Amino acid sequence: MLSLEKQILFLISSTEGVEVKRLVEIYEARGVDHQIVRNALLRLKKEGYLSSKERSKYEITIQGLDFITTINQKPQLLGKPWDGQWLTVMFEVPESERKKRDALRSDLLQLGFGALYKSVYITPWDYVEEVLRFAKQYDVEDRLTLLKGSFVAQEQPLTLVKRLWPLEELNEVYRAKIQWFHSEFVPDIEPLLREPSDGLALFVRFLELGELLADLSLNDPMLPEELLEPNWLGRACFQDMQQCLRQLADAIPMQSPYRMFVARFLTES
Structure with a gap:
């Protein structure tokens, strides 16, 4: 998702609904053409992040709120103590469904996971709920395994994070x-x-x-x-x-x- 689309989602999530003309006014002040704004709104609606119950007015959907919540929570981790546990995500999606596999990988990386091995991703944070939501979204729930714990034999943590x-x-x-x-x-x-x-x-x-x-x-x-x-x-x-x-x-x-x-x-x- 483009930065403009993420920001539009944030704006619309801040209130009960926003008229297109208001969004156009805001982004024209930022040097963004009105058609680019309108196209972004249509894409977000098509992908299920926005709904339009009234003409030229948009509201955020549950899917859109879930997305905004996910991307907004990362800065809240600043200063949070770590319990020493790692969340590991392993999955096997066939080449015939490569789009699903690539989308899942992209979402995991955007959330902050690191690729330990091929199709094995780790994070020090408890993102179980988010990962399960991704798996359901891409219909790969039966091809994904989650593990949480500490590594018994592994390189030093600082060395590991520099590599990943x-x-x-x-x-x-x-x-x-x-x-x-x-x-x-x-x-x-x-x-x-x-x-x-x-x-x-x-x-x-x-x-x-x-x-x-x-x-x-x-x-x-x-x-x-x-x-x-x-x-x-x-x-x-x-x-x-x-x-x-x-x-x-x-x-x-x-x-x-x-x-x-x-x-x-x-x-x-």
């Missing part, structure tokens, strides 16, 4: 994003925070930063601190940017039509 996940590359990405955030993004939003007007400009920057965090969280396995080197920058990056998101959201005037999209975010923060 590109942590050094991710750390360099975080380093660059932190520099951009403090040298460019923060100075740019200061005038908006002083004079928020109707809130659209603030909301556009909120979406920009939120989209960046969403992309970072999808690429980051969000490993527990016990499995990370002391120089890991991910946690600091998320904390700084999430604090800025709250600041932007809180500055949107109460009477602004964009306030409804951030109200739940402020409540949950």
Whole structure:
């Protein structure tokens, strides 16, 4: 799913329903053509993530809420202690059903699993419910096995995670994003925070930063601190940017039509 589609799902999940013209207005302010927005909405509806009970108005479905919940929970793992247990997913899907197999692999990797062996994936987090939902979605429940426990004979944990996940590359990405955030993004939003007007400009920057965090969280396995080197920058990056998101959201005037999209975010923060 494209970043635009994920963000549209997030926006629509924030309220009981959103009119197309409002979404078009928001994304045109971000330089996105209205037809691209409309096409994204149609794709999301076709795939079962959105419904449209009224003309030109969309609501999120249970499937869409499940997806949003899954991708939004990864940042919540920051700082969470690890119980030392690994969840292992093993599956065997024949070549004749390669699309299902590839989709399952993609979902597992996006959730933060690492490929231990071919069709064997592991994670330090308890994603049993999510994996079972994937298996049901792709109709491979009888071809998948889940195990949870510790490894009896295995390489050292830090060596293992370096082999399974590109942590050094991710750390360099975080380093660059932190520099951009403090040298460019923060100075740019200061005038908006002083004079928020109707809130659209603030909301556009909120979406920009939120989209960046969403992309970072999808690429980051969000490993527990016990499995990370002391120089890991991910946690600091998320904390700084999430604090800025709250600041932007809180500055949107109460009477602004964009306030409804951030109200739940402020409540949950």
